[in-house]
Amino acid sequence: MRLLIGFDLLDRQIVDRDGVPVGKVDDVELSEDARTLTALLTGQSALGGRFGGVLGRWITAAAGGAEPRRIPYDLVAKVDSAVHLAIKRELLAPPALEKWLDDHLIGRIPGADNAES
Structure with missing residues (x-):
C-alpha cells in the first residue's frame, strides 16, 4: 500500500486494536x-523536530530531553482517518514523560503501588 x-x-x-487512543503521529522514521x-514517532521531541527554528527548539526543550515514543510500523493494522494498531495500548512502551512522572x-x-489499574 502506498502512503x-x-x-x-x-x-x-x-x-489500539480496541479503538483506545494512543497518541498522534508527530513524525515518522524511515530506513x-x-x-x-x-x-511512527509520537511526543514533543518528535513534533519539535518537524517545526524547526526557535519554536521547534522550544517544543523539543519542553520535552526535557525525552526520546519520542517509537511505534514499529509493522504493528499498524490499517490506515484510514486514524492509524489502527494490531495490538492493545498496554503492550507499548509508555511515553517517556508518563514514565518519568x-x-x-x-x-x-x-x-500508589497498591492502586489497581
Whole structure:
C-alpha cells in the first residue's frame, strides 16, 4: 500500500486494536535508504523536530530531553482517518514523560503501588 506521509500519516490519531487512543503521529522514521517506513514517532521531541527554528527548539526543550515514543510500523493494522494498531495500548512502551512522572512523582505517593489499574 502506498502512503503519502504528510497526507496519510502525520497528525493522524493512533488507536489500539480496541479503538483506545494512543497518541498522534508527530513524525515518522524511515530506513537508511529512505525507502521503507520503519516506525511512527509520537511526543514533543518528535513534533519539535518537524517545526524547526526557535519554536521547534522550544517544543523539543519542553520535552526535557525525552526520546519520542517509537511505534514499529509493522504493528499498524490499517490506515484510514486514524492509524489502527494490531495490538492493545498496554503492550507499548509508555511515553517517556508518563514514565518519568510515574517514577518520580506518582510512584512516591503513599499507597500508589497498591492502586489497581
